[in-house]
Amino acid sequence: MERYRFSDWLITLEIIIIGLAEAAHLCGLFFGWPFSRCTLLLGGLVLAAGVVGICFWAVRQKSGSVGRRRKAPLGRDKPMGAERAVGGLELFLYALFLLLVLSQLIFIRIGDTVYMERDMTVETVGSFLAADGIYRVNPMTGLPYQVGMPLRLKILCLPTLYGSLCRATGFDPVTVVRFIVPEITLISSYAAFSALGHCLFPQDRKRHACFLAVAALLIWTGIYGYGTEGFNLLCYGWRGEAIRNCVLIPWLVSLLLRRKWPGVVLCILAEACMVWTLYGGGVCAALTLGMAGAGLCCRAYSGKEHGK
Amino acid sequence: MTELMRKAWLGWAEYTDHGKLAALLLASLLFLWFGRKKAEQRTLRLYATVMTVCCIFPPGAAVLMAYQTKFYDYMWIWSLVPMTAVTAWGIVLALEGLWPDFRPGQWRRGLPAGAILLGAVLLCGSLGRPVWSDKGQAAERSHAYSVLDELEEVWQEERLCLWAPQRIMEYAREANPEILLPYGRNMWDTSLNGYAYDVYDENIVEMYLWMEGLEGTSLRASGNEAGAEDWTEGRMPEDRTPEGGEPEDPAPEAAAASGGSADTVYAPKVYGGYAVDAGVTCILLPEGTEQGILRELEKTLQVEARKLEGYWMLYGWTD
Numbered sequence: 001m002e003r004y005r006f007s008d009w010l011i012t013l014e015i016i017i018i019g020l021a022e023a024a025h026l027c028g029l030f031f032g033w034p035f036s037r038c039t040l041l042l043g044g045l046v047l048a049a050g051v052v053g054i055c056f057w058a059v060r061q062k063s064g065s066v067g068r069r070r071k072a073p074l075g076r077d078k079p080m081g082a083e084r085a086v087g088g089l090e091l092f093l094y095a096l097f098l099l100l101v102l103s104q105l106i107f108i109r110i111g112d113t114v115y116m117e118r119d120m121t122v123e124t125v126g127s128f129l130a131a132d133g134i135y136r137v138n139p140m141t142g143l144p145y146q147v148g149m150p151l152r153l154k155i156l157c158l159p160t161l162y163g164s165l166c167r168a169t170g171f172d173p174v175t176v177v178r179f180i181v182p183e184i185t186l187i188s189s190y191a192a193f194s195a196l197g198h199c200l201f202p203q204d205r206k207r208h209a210c211f212l213a214v215a216a217l218l219i220w221t222g223i224y225g226y227g228t229e230g231f232n233l234l235c236y237g238w239r240g241e242a243i244r245n246c247v248l249i250p251w252l253v254s255l256l257l258r259r260k261w262p263g264v265v266l267c268i269l270a271e272a273c274m275v276w277t278l279y280g281g282g283v284c285a286a287l288t289l290g291m292a293g294a295g296l297c298c299r300a301y302s303g304k305e306h307g308k
Numbered sequence: 309m310t311e312l313m314r315k316a317w318l319g320w321a322e323y324t325d326h327g328k329l330a331a332l333l334l335a336s337l338l339f340l341w342f343g344r345k346k347a348e349q350r351t352l353r354l355y356a357t358v359m360t361v362c363c364i365f366p367p368g369a370a371v372l373m374a375y376q377t378k379f380y381d382y383m384w385i386w387s388l389v390p391m392t393a394v395t396a397w398g399i400v401l402a403l404e405g406l407w408p409d410f411r412p413g414q415w416r417r418g419l420p421a422g423a424i425l426l427g428a429v430l431l432c433g434s435l436g437r438p439v440w441s442d443k444g445q446a447a448e449r450s451h452a453y454s455v456l457d458e459l460e461e462v463w464q465e466e467r468l469c470l471w472a473p474q475r476i477m478e479y480a481r482e483a484n485p486e487i488l489l490p491y492g493r494n495m496w497d498t499s500l501n502g503y504a505y506d507v508y509d510e511n512i513v514e515m516y517l518w519m520e521g522l523e524g525t526s527l528r529a530s531g532n533e534a535g536a537e538d539w540t541e542g543r544m545p546e547d548r549t550p551e552g553g554e555p556e557d558p559a560p561e562a563a564a565a566s567g568g569s570a571d572t573v574y575a576p577k578v579y580g581g582y583a584v585d586a587g588v589t590c591i592l593l594p595e596g597t598e599q600g601i602l603r604e605l606e607k608t609l610q611v612e613a614r615k616l617e618g619y620w621m622l623y624g625w626t627d
Contacts, residue, residue: 089410112446118499123492126485138506140492142481143587147505174482193393200349200397206410207400214396214429221433222392224327227383229392230433245387253390257352276379283387286375287355290388294355302350 004260005198007191011251012263013053014188015270020045021161022273028134029154035132039164093209100216101190107234108182115226115235121159125173128163157273158240182237185247189233190216192251199257240274244283252284256291264288309370316369319382328432333360333391335428336398344401356394363389379502399425452479455592455617460484462616463590465623471515471583472592472619473523490586491516511582518579526596576604584609590623592616 004012024042027033033041107113123139131137135154138145165176193215194208201207222230232242248267255263264284271282324330337360340353347353362368363385372385403425404410407418455476459468469488470480474496480487491512494500501507508516583591591609593602595618602620606613609625 089412116445116493117497120493120500120503123481123485126481130485138492138504139481140494140500140504141490142485142488145504145506147507149504149506153503173485193396196390196393201400207404210400210403210410211396214399215392217426217429218329218332218392218395218433221429222327222329224433225323225325225383227323227381227386228327228329241384241387249387249390250393253352253393257349276377278375278377281375283376287388290359291351291355294358295351298350298354 005195007195008251008260008263010191011188011195011247012266014184014247015266016049017046018157018161018270018273019266020049021164022155022157024164025134025157025160026155028160032133035128035134035160035163036167038134038160039167042160042164043168087206090205090209093206093213097209097213097216100213100220101186104186104216104219104234105183108186108237109179111234113223113235114178115231119236119239121162121238122173122177124159125163125166125177128159129166129173134160152276155273156240156275158238162238177238182233182242185237185243186233188243189219189246189250192247192249192254196250196254196257199254240271244271244275248284249287252287253291256288309374312370312373313366315382316366316373319369319373320364320366323383323386329391329395330360330364330386332429332432333389333395336395336402339398339402340394343405348401349397352394356389359389399429448475449479452476453483455619456480456483456487458617459590459592459621462621463623465589467589469587469589470592471519471586471588471590473519473594474516475523476592476619488587490583490588512586515579515582515586518575522597522601523594525598526594529596576601577608580605580608584625590621592619592621595619 021042023045024038027041028035028038120139127137127139127142128134130142135145135149137143162173162176162181165171165180166173169176169180171180190212193212197208197211197215201211219230219233222228223234225231229246232239233246236242237246248271252264252267255261255267267284268280268282268288271277271284272280275282277283277285337353337357341357362372369382369385372388373380373382376384403418403422406421407414410418452475456479459470467488468486469490470477471490472480477489477491478493480489481492491508492500494503495508495513495516591605593605593613595615597620602613605622609622611622611625613620613622615621
């Protein structure tokens with residue numbers, strides 16, 4: 001079974017943080033905890049998860065290195081992890097890709113094409129911080145709600161995560177929501193594309209590098225319209241829909257192609273924490289079912305072909 | 309379902325209006341099916357094809373829109389298609405078909421092929437130019453922030469509930485979440501009303517319309533016709549237009565009885581009262597506001613206006 005790469009671990013870590021943020025958010029929402037307490041809870045949970053993760057990694061490294069000593073033949077094969085040197089064209093393509101990503105990071109910072117319509121994340125985060133509570137006031141006015149808001153929206157955790165980031169970093173909500181988070185989303189998105197590229201072009205660095213460069217170019221050219229992936233990453237990168245479409249979906253496709261089922265479940269749960277879905281049945285679940293259906297059809301067709 | 313079908317039909321036209329990445333996706337899929345002797349990743353290819361067809365054809369799109377719920381518009385059903393990944397996959401394979409293994413020795417064939425594909429990608433989209441982009445947004449935000457900074461410097465009270473023109477209130481809560489507002493961005497961006505069950509009462513809506521009327525008049529008076537076009541006196545937010553069209557004017561008889569016009573006497577009294585009832589503690593009026601209106605509002609609130617960064621500021625009244 002193919003091992004997890006760095007990009008897999010990065011996205012898994014981010015999903016775990018989203019899950020922990022959801023837990024802290026629900027405590028604030030249903031138990032009426034002050035937002036400051038929710039932030040402390042989230043910080044504690046992230047630290048605890050970090051410690052557990054480091055211990056897990058250390059144990060895996062130890063058992064992995066013991067396994068390698070037992071299995072490695074006497075100096076005939078190359079040591080594990082050794083690959084051939086990177087060629088000139090691959091270097092050029094990776095450099096082109098990095099240049100495109102850098103230009104996008106700069107664009108997010110200074111491009112001033114943040115799309116404010118249909119979104120109130122900054123006001124929501126600000127209201128959490130100002131009122132020290134979750135949805136105690138209407139983010140639009142700062143006054144208490146008269147009727148309320150849909151529960152399905154209330155349970156989404158991203159404002160709590162961003163508010164906690166504000167507290168942890170000292171930055172204001174505008175900086176965190178419109179600059180820092182979209183830049184993290186952009187980098188995570190390319191980590192997901194990289195994982196998918198390795199699936200589509202296994203053991204082929206040239207085509208993998210070309211895939212990443214073309215994907216970055218398509219992100220640039222796709223900025224024209226609301227809802228496209230380029231728009232999501234470059235103008236709307238803090239939204240749950242953007243994180244789902246540009247990080248979770250490409251990674252989910254790579255997991256499905258590699259048959260890594262735990263990650264698939266994580267994607268479905270992460271989407272439910274970030275995006276309004278039909279009772280938890282969102283795009284990730286539908287895509288998983290769709291790919292499963294497509295896989296069955298392909299197997300049935302190739303079974304018939306072999307039967308002939 | 310009919311409504312969903314109609315939205316699906318119109319949604320596709322809108323989705324392909326400003327860019328043609330969907331066409332590039334279709335071209336990639338065609339290549340993956342018919343341009344390759346060896347079929348790689350058949351599952352992904354089949355899934356992407358079926359889902360793309362469902363997103364384009366109205367019956368399939370309507371089903372997907374029903375699944376994603378009415379909270380989302382048509383374009384979000386395309387989330388089900390990993391568009392960038394599949395398009396990039398097709399382009400890489402197409403390029404590799406024309407430039408085998410990207411061998412440096414075959415650059416005479418490979419570079420033109422790469423240039424053609426690059427041209428196709430660029431022509432199907434835009435580069436850093438969102439069609440919706442409002443070039444004035446940066447200037448507007450900067451102006452609002454500077455007014456709000458100036459306001460916070462002079463504000464001595466604890467509670468600031470601000471009533472100002474839209475272009476100030478739009479950025480007030482993001483600049484400082486401590487600032488309260490009688491109405492927020494969901495007054496003019498009605499898509500935000502999906503986030504809460506609260507609605508504004510009639511008085512608050514009239515306050516908004518009156519303030520925007522003052523802003524429009526002020527812009528015209530200062531010669532900014534282009535800016536004034538954005539404001540229409542008596543403009544109603546989309547879902548609040550009463551049957552019959554125009555909102556009612558304040559009673560002109562009462563104004564005539566007090567010796568002035570409806571605009572300069574009655575309106576400031578009424579809207580000043582509404583503001584106090586709504587808990588407003590600070591009003592910013594555009595600099596070009598008619599002096600009669602300003603004086604009447606001062607009289608109603610029993611305060612004196614002062615200049616603040618291109619606005620008249622009124623504050624400090626007792627309830």
